[in-house]
Amino acid sequence: MASEERTQTLEAEVAALTRRCADLEASEAQIKKAEEALSDAVWQWQATFNAISDGICMLDEEGFITRCNRAFLSLVGRDSREIVGKRCFEMVHGASEPPEFCPVAKMKTSGGRETAEYAVGSRWFRVIADPIFDENGHITSAVHIIADTSEQRRAEEALRESEALYRSLVEALPHAVVVLKDGEIAFANDAAVTVFGYGNAAELKARGLFFGVAEHEKDRLTGIVRRRLAGEKVPEHYFTDFVRKDGTEFPAEVFARVATWRGAPAVQAVIMDLSARNALGA
Numbered sequence: 001m002a003s004e005e006r007t008q009t010l011e012a013e014v015a016a017l018t019r020r021c022a023d024l025e026a027s028e029a030q031i032k033k034a035e036e037a038l039s040d041a042v043w044q045w046q047a048t049f050n051a052i053s054d055g056i057c058m059l060d061e062e063g064f065i066t067r068c069n070r071a072f073l074s075l076v077g078r079d080s081r082e083i084v085g086k087r088c089f090e091m092v093h094g095a096s097e098p099p100e101f102c103p104v105a106k107m108k109t110s111g112g113r114e115t116a117e118y119a120v121g122s123r124w125f126r127v128i129a130d131p132i133f134d135e136n137g138h139i140t141s142a143v144h145i146i147a148d149t150s151e152q153r154r155a156e157e158a159l160r161e162s163e164a165l166y167r168s169l170v171e172a173l174p175h176a177v178v179v180l181k182d183g184e185i186a187f188a189n190d191a192a193v194t195v196f197g198y199g200n201a202a203e204l205k206a207r208g209l210f211f212g213v214a215e216h217e218k219d220r221l222t223g224i225v226r227r228r229l230a231g232e233k234v235p236e237h238y239f240t241d242f243v244r245k246d247g248t249e250f251p252a253e254v255f256a257r258v259a260t261w262r263g264a265p266a267v268q269a270v271i272m273d274l275s276a277r278n279a280l281g282a
Contacts (some may be wrong), residue, residue, distance in 0.1 A: 050069050050070040052069055052071060054071060054147040054148075055074075055075040055145065055146040055147070056144070056145050056146075057069075057072050057083075057088060057144050058141060058142070058143060059104065059141060059143075060140075060141050061139065061141060063088065063142075065084055065086055066084065068080060068083055068084070072146065075092075075146060076091045076092055078091060088104065089102065092146070101116040101117075101118055101127075102116070103116045103127050103144075104144060106129070111131060111139065112131065113128065114128070115127065117149070124150050124153045126146075127144070127145065127146050127147075128144070129142055129143070129144050129145075130142060130143045170189045173191060173270070175191055175195075175270050175272045175273070176195040176196070176270070176271040176272075176273070177189045177191065177269070177270050177271075178192050178268075178269050178271070179261050180225065180269065181265075181266035181267075182264070183208075184208065185204065185205040185207070186262075187261070188204050188205060192271070195244075195273050196242070196245060197244040198245050210222065212242045212243045212244065212245075213240070213241075213243070214242060214243050216241070217240045220240075224256075225256075225267055228267055229258065229267065236255060236256055236257050237254070238256075239252070239254070242271070250273055250274070251275065252271050252272060252274055253271075253274055254269055255269070255270045256268065
C-alpha cells in the first residue's frame with residue numbers, strides 16, 4: 001500500500017514537472033518571439049531612419065550626438081564612430097562653439113522648434129532643432145535635422161528671373177496684357193493701364209475680373225473664361241468691345257490662352273485696341 005502511494009506521489013510530481021517544463025518552453029517561445037519582434041522593429045526603425053534624405057542626428061541633453069542617419073554621415077563626410085559622442089557644431093562646422101544662428105542653442109532657451117538657414121560656398125542648408133521632453137516637461141534630448149536646400153533656392157531664383165524677364169517683355173509691348181486668376185486681375189502691364197484709362201495698375205486691378213468689358217459682351221466673355229479654365233476648347237482669338245474708365249467703348253482684338261501664374265492656372269490675355277485702326281479704315 002505504501003509503495004502504491006509513493007508511486008502515485010512520484011507520478012504526480014513527474015506530471016507537475018512536465019507541466020512546468022511545458023510552461024517554461026512556452027515562456028521561452030514567447031520571449032523569443034518578443035525578441036524577434038523587437039529586433040524587427042529596431043531594424044525597420046533604422047531602415048526608415050537611413051532612408052530619409054535629410055541629415056538627422058539625435059542629441060542628448062548636453063548636445064552630444066548619440067545617433068545619426070546615413071544622410072548625416074554623407075553630409076559631414078565622416079564615419080559614425082567619429083561622430084557619436086561629439087557635438088554637432090564640431091562635426092558640421094569644424095568649430096569649437098556653436099555658430100550664432102545655431103537652432104539647438106536657441107531651442108534650449110525657447111523650449112520649442114527652432115530653424116535657421118546658412119550658406120557654405122554655393123550650397124544652402126536649412127537646419128531644424130526639435131526638443132524631446134520627459135514626463136516632467138524637461139528637455140532630455142533633441143532631433144537635429146539638416147536639409148540641403150540648394151536646389152530649391154536655385155529653382156526659386158530661376159522663377160524670380162523668369163518672372164522678371166516676363167515683366168520686362170510684356171512691359172515693352174504696346175498692347176495691353178493682363179493675367180486673370182481666381183476671379184481677379186493678377187497682373188496688368190503699363191499699356192493696359194493706359195488703354196483702359198486708369199492712373200495705375202493697382203486702380204485697374206481693383207476693378208475686378210471683367211473690369212472693362214462692355215455690358216453687352218459680359219455674358220459671352222464670362223463663359224469663355226470659365227470654359228477655358230475648365231479645360232474646354234474655346235477660341236483663343238476673338239473680337240469684343242471694352243469700356244474705358246471714362247465710359248467710352250472701344251473695339252478690341254483679343255488673344256487669350258491658359259497659362260500658369262505662380263503655380264496656379266490662369267488666363268493670359270493680350271488686348272489690342274482697334275480704335276485707331278478702325279478710324280483709319282473709316
